[in-house]
Amino acid sequence: MRWLGGAVLFCAATAATAAVAQPDFSGRDPHWIRDEASGCWAANPDPEPLESITWSGQCSDMLLSGTGILSWYLDGRLIGRDEGNFVRGELSGHGKISFANGASYEGDFPGRGVMTLADGNRVDAVSVKESAGWSIEQAR
Numbered sequence: 001m002r003w004l005g006g007a008v009l010f011c012a013a014t015a016a017t018a019a020v021a022q023p024d025f026s027g028r029d030p031h032w033i034r035d036e037a038s039g040c041w042a043a044n045p046d047p048e049p050l051e052s053i054t055w056s057g058q059c060s061d062m063l064l065s066g067t068g069i070l071s072w073y074l075d076g077r078l079i080g081r082d083e084g085n086f087v088r089g090e091l092s093g094h095g096k097i098s099f100a101n102g103a104s105y106e107g108d109f110p111g112r113g114v115m116t117l118a119d120g121n122r123v124d125a126v127s128v129k130e131s132a133g134w135s136i137e138q139a140r
Contacts, residue, residue, distance in 0.1 A: 023089065025062055032089070040064050043090045045133025050075040063089035084109070091134070105136045112139060 023032050023041055030047035034040070040059040044051070057068020064070060064086040072080040077100075084095020091097075096106040099118075107113010107127060115125040115136055124139035 023063060041089055042070055042086075043133075048074060052076075057086065061088075065089075097134075097136075109134060 023029075023043075025032070025034075025041060027034070031044050032041050033044040033047070033051065033053050035042070035053050035055040038055050038059060039062065040055045040057075041062055042053055042055065042064050052073045054071045054073070055064055055068060056070075057064060058066045060066070065088070067085050068083075070082040070086070070091075071078060072082075079100050081098045082091050082095060083098070084091055085093045087093075091109045094108050096104060098104040102118040103116060105113055105115045105125060105127065107125065109127050110129050112124070112126050113136075115123045115138075117123065125136050126139050128135050128137060
């Protein structure tokens, strides 16, 4: 989750497309992560040890579904938050990704939006669905 050369931000906090075909709810596939409180699963494009989530919305077929807030933690420390509409465990349509360092992206998934950097500077951006999650790129 970093701004690379002023052009790209890889968002580990958003859903992977590789895992979307048929979720593995056994816990063996690290590209799916479960909120222990709700039992809902979310796509996890960049799995890390000691990672956990909390989900404030509804579940459908055991997957995050509808409007809600998905919070990401690493070793109990909040590292990011995804807000918006979720379809089959991943952010879809209009939403916002916020990072612990104060940076955020608000816009469409996929589509156009605005990246606000940690220093407050705003940049027109687009979200692009990648096999390992979302990338946020500076709009041209």
